[in-house]
Amino acid sequence: MNKAFSNLTNFFQHVIDEQLQIGQLHDESNLVSTMLDMINKPTKLSSFKITSDHLIPMMSDVVLAGVNAGTVTMIWIMIELTRHPKVMKKLQEEIRTTLGSNKERITEEDVQKVEYLNLVIKETFRLHPPSPLLLSRETMSDIEIQGYHIPKNTHIKINTYTIGRDPKCWTNPDEFNPERFSNTSINYKGQHYELLPFGAGRRSCPGMNLGITILELGLLNILYFFDWSLPNGMNIEDIDMEEDEDSNVTKTLELVPTLL
Numbered sequence: 001m002n003k004a005f006s007n008l009t010n011f012f013q014h015v016i017d018e019q020l021q022i023g024q025l026h027d028e029s030n031l032v033s034t035m036l037d038m039i040n041k042p043t044k045l046s047s048f049k050i051t052s053d054h055l056i057p058m059m060s061d062v063v064l065a066g067v068n069a070g071t072v073t074m075i076w077i078m079i080e081l082t083r084h085p086k087v088m089k090k091l092q093e094e095i096r097t098t099l100g101s102n103k104e105r106i107t108e109e110d111v112q113k114v115e116y117l118n119l120v121i122k123e124t125f126r127l128h129p130p131s132p133l134l135l136s137r138e139t140m141s142d143i144e145i146q147g148y149h150i151p152k153n154t155h156i157k158i159n160t161y162t163i164g165r166d167p168k169c170w171t172n173p174d175e176f177n178p179e180r181f182s183n184t185s186i187n188y189k190g191q192h193y194e195l196l197p198f199g200a201g202r203r204s205c206p207g208m209n210l211g212i213t214i215l216e217l218g219l220l221n222i223l224y225f226f227d228w229s230l231p232n233g234m235n236i237e238d239i240d241m242e243e244d245e246d247s248n249v250t251k252t253l254e255l256v257p258t259l260l
């Protein structure tokens with residue numbers, strides 16, 4: 001682990017050095033450039049000041065906390081779409097109709113235009129939250145929950161995986177059915193405790209908006225330009241639906257793209 005972190009730190013330092021060499025500050029589309037720019041800007045005494053010590057930890061947050069959860073969610077979405085061809089067809093038709101034909105590139109402006117994609121994302125988060133136990137919490141005082149006494153300083157895990165499949169919260173909870181979200185205001189922003197893929201409260205995910213944008217942009221691209229099928233000889237029943245044993249669940253899936 002030390003070796004892996006040391007390699008990662010060297011890599012981040014290399015990216016920073018490269019950016020410093022290019023010397024093009026004020027580029028808002030580039031995170032490293034933006035942070036370097038903030039280091040040089042004067043700040044009010046009372047506000048948070050970014051220094052060069054913050055750079056590598058912040059880059060590592062973005063890569064470690066940000067890349068895996070989005071990647072795993074995208075893989076689970078593709079798995080569920082492959083297992084449910086009618087949903088895949090409906091989604092691709094809606095994407096292609098909404099965005100129009102002959103598009104050369106999907107851009108951020110296209111994100112959030114496709115309502116059904118949002119339902120598919122919510123339904124996948126419900127069944128496959130990428131951080132099923134969230135971050136641990138610790139009780140600050142003795143509390144009583146449903147007759148159970150929980151002492152001060154107890155570590156608590158919130159099991160969003162089980163909540164997402166709880167029949168008290170969801171009708172036919174094991175069924176993948178994005179339409180269940182069509183007439184409800186339930187979203188993943190931390191106010192609805194039955195769906196908490198980004199957690200809730202002060203320690204909820206600060207990268208939610210970026211995570212959702214990356215997810216939508218990636219999915220729009222792969223679903224607009226390509227049709228997807230399982231490799232020859234593989235059937236829907238052969239898809240492994242087990243989560244890997246990991247608190248930050250990982251997953252793989254092999255699919256064959258066909259360019260439209």
Ligand code: HEM
Pocket residue numbers: 061062063065066067069070073130131134135136196197198199200201202203204205206207208210211212215
């Ligand atoms: C689909 C994408 C993502 C999902 C599902 C996700 C999910 C989560 C969850 C469940 C937590 C724990 C929240 C809690 O315990 O209440 C968390 C924390 C965190 N996430 Fe994300 N995340 C995503 C993307 C990102 C991105 C893109 C970034 C950064 C660019 C990011 C940065 C972080 C950080 C720094 C924390 C720790 C916050 C703290 O300790 O206070 N995440 N995320």
